[in-house]
Amino acid sequence: MDERQMPMKSHKLVVNNRKTSTVTGVLDVLSFDLNEILLETEQGMLMVKGSDLHVNRLSVEKGEVDLSGNIDSIAYSGVNQGHKQGEAFFAKLFK
Numbered sequence: 001m002d003e004r005q006m007p008m009k010s011h012k013l014v015v016n017n018r019k020t021s022t023v024t025g026v027l028d029v030l031s032f033d034l035n036e037i038l039l040e041t042e043q044g045m046l047m048v049k050g051s052d053l054h055v056n057r058l059s060v061e062k063g064e065v066d067l068s069g070n071i072d073s074i075a076y077s078g079v080n081q082g083h084k085q086g087e088a089f090f091a092k093l094f095k
Contacts (some may be wrong), residue, residue: 009042013074021067021074029065032068037067048063066082 011025025042032038032055037048042063053069 011042012031015071017073018050018071019068019072023065023067024061024063026058026065034069036059039065043076047073047075047077049073049075 009025012023014022015034023039023041023046026039027042028040029041030038030045032053034053035049037053039046039048045081048067048071050072051070053067053071056068057064057066057071059065
C-alpha cells in the first residue's frame with residue numbers, strides 16, 4: 001500500500017502554560033538535553049526548544065511522553081518516513 005493511502009495514526013500534542021507538555025503517538029525519543037528535545041512521532045519529527053527541558057515520563061508501549069521546562073518553540077518537519085528521515089534530519093541539523 002502506498003504511504004499516501006495509509007491512514008495517519010493518532011498523535012496529540014498538549015501544551016500547558018508553556019511549562020508542561022504531553023505528547024502521544026511518539027515512536028522514539030531521538031535526542032534530548034536541557035535546550036532541545038527531538039521526538040519521532042506518527043505525524044513526523046517534532047522538535048521542542050526551550051530551557052531547562054526534561055523528559056519526565058516516557059511510555060514506549062503507549063507512545064506517550066511528558067515534558068516540562070520553559071517551552072519556547074515547537075516545530076514539525078515533514079511526515080514521518082521511518083528512521084531514514086530522522087537520520088537525514090540529523091545530517092542537515094549538524095552540517
